[in-house]
Amino acid sequence: MTTTAISTYHALTEAEAIALAAGLFPAGTDLECQEIGDGNLNYVYRVSDRASGKGVIIKQALPYAKVVGESWPLTLKRAAIEAAALRKHGEYATDLVPEVYGTDEELAYTIMEDLSHLTIAREGLIQGKEYPKLSNDIGEYLAQTLFHTSDFALHPFEKKRLAAEFSNPELCKITEDLIFTDPFFDYETNDFEPELRQTVEAIWHNDRLKLEAAKLKRSFLTEAEALLHGDLHTGSIFADDNETKVIDPEFAFYGPIGFDVGLFIANLIAQGITRNGDGRGTIVGHIENTWQVFETRFTELWENEGIEDFKKVPGYRESVLDKVFKDTLGFAGCELIRRTIGLAHVKDLDGIEDAAVRIESKKQALRIGETLILKRSELTSIQDVTALLKEL
């Protein structure tokens, strides 16, 4: 399934990167180039003005993924999906995604706004940062991007055109396997400490939990509600105290709205587990505020910009948001479980140095994950969710 473009595809040289970026600077600017990616999935070139330091980013997809030491082929088409998603989401959340200056499908690169003055939110949160604007901005981002790409805002021809354009089978398959399937079975992609084996085996034998996971997987496979980011964890967000930018939407596709909301909230929960006292309170506040801002803005957009004939029918908006809320909890639960025992972990939990605390924290993550999946019909407010974190 890798694209034919691989035959002409090659990794950009630094000189090529400079040439591609040159047009974005005044003629004669003295430019330099640094490759600053981690080399697992993409090259990331920063081309900058030696004098002012001002730069742009060129992100180029690798034709394979390196995970746990192995490589497997991965479609280059994801670069085009990512660029198109940044542009589409940028129409509705202009200040919350990097600007795209150019893109090339064959060489699988995107030239975009340089965000190196910001830090990855996960890294900052692990260092104890508060990011006071984070939940306001992400709540706004979620409402704007998800509402505006849904049937509530788009003519059905445009919505279906976008759904076909953003068909993203290979990246979706990664999610289908790693979030919704593998962690619930004794499959070899799973990765966890021996001390967790008993807890993990209990998951593999918990038919009630697996039934709910199966339903959530089915929602992910079938429900084309809005153009999702598709991988909205705290590592996909650049931030500082004043700014928030959502990056890396290469998993973008038409899916259930609650998936984006749930992934973000799950990653906040994973961070909250590692904190105590006021530190945890900050995270609790972000979780509650994310949902509240999302719900409030979604409601305003529904009322002011909604095109659905049934939009004024009493209870309809509430019923839509209720579905999104329950989906959010279920997807958050799956994300917490897979980030603890699946292939791809989070540094928040893995980075806890004290082994006993780390194991106990992971058990807490698994327990909250299970509760969110199993009790998502009973938990009726975001405070019911954060109570799980406060109770630890």
Place this chain on the structure above:
Amino acid sequence: MTTTAISTYHALTEAEAIALAAGLFPAGTDLECQEIGDGNLNYVYRVSDRASGKGVIIKQALPYAKVVGESWPLTLKRAAIEAAALRKHGEYATDLVPEVYGTDEELAYTIMEDLSHLTIAREGLIQGKEYPKLSNDIGEYLAQTLFHTSDFALHPFEKKRLAAEFSNPELCKITEDLIFTDPFFDYETNDFEPELRQTVEAIWHNDRLKLEAAKLKRSFLTEAEALLHGDLHTGSIFADDNETKVIDPEFAFYGPIGFDVGLFIANLIAQGITRNGDGRGTIVGHIENTWQVFETRFTELWENEGIEDFKKVPGYRESVLDKVFKDTLGFAGCELIRRTIGLAHVKDLDGIEDAAVRIESKKQALRIGETLILKRSELTSIQDVTALLKEL
């Protein structure tokens, strides 16, 4: 949104139709051609051997639809969708769809098996025919086509490729408007006798009903579960006592499984309303048998051919079928309402000559439609559905 092919598109002449079909007959066969379509949406040419009478059908899409005396442009792409759906469904329900011999996208025609020895099921049912194989065959058709094109049977790459191939925005829009929207509002496409006005206005003011209709519309817009026929009423079925063939899948797209099941059952209900005694009993039997055969065969396919990792989790298949059942009832309810007061009626009800009986029958159709929509969570078996017909 009509295709560019219109510039080269032209209605086939009878001589062209004969030339296109000639290769399907022995060299030198003396062929004749008759145009036998109703001229509203398509030309239908029957090319046959003068000596033996054996023929083939060439169906050519018109670049517009004639409805209630007006014309509006309608994509020619529907011919390609129809041919592709016949072929795809034919892979799984070989004997239950016409064989496709050839197709041309630019001229928007499909050459297919001649079924003129059969009658349209709606016409036969109106004449009181029993069609003893009808519900067995349609139950089988539904299970085979819907299971095999779902995520339960297809690799996700193939499912998503098909979902994009069968993106069918223009024809879906007709359904979105005429089934799910217009009948619930005082819109000008609606068409009903003055004697029904009070009942119809009660529908327009029934917020509980409209809330449920909105949810069903949303399912139709977002839930890409399987490759549907998309318009499976009794006028899309050719039958006699021994054979059943499903035709005209030009509305095919990836949608909720219950939509196909629900449309068929709604049209049986509309026919059942017009009958009494044993005649009604036959229809009750067909409704119950359709669901039972569908459920039984879907279950067998799930167990024998299902590829979903979660397929053996206790309760998962039941939960999927429970959703399909509730969707079926809701969609059937919408179909009953729109076939009574919307733009496109059914001859079963419109053809009742006695005005008082016709109005009363239509009120029964509306009442059953409302009940199916509002009570779809309480009606737990297909016998609960047919009880509504028996109680009349």
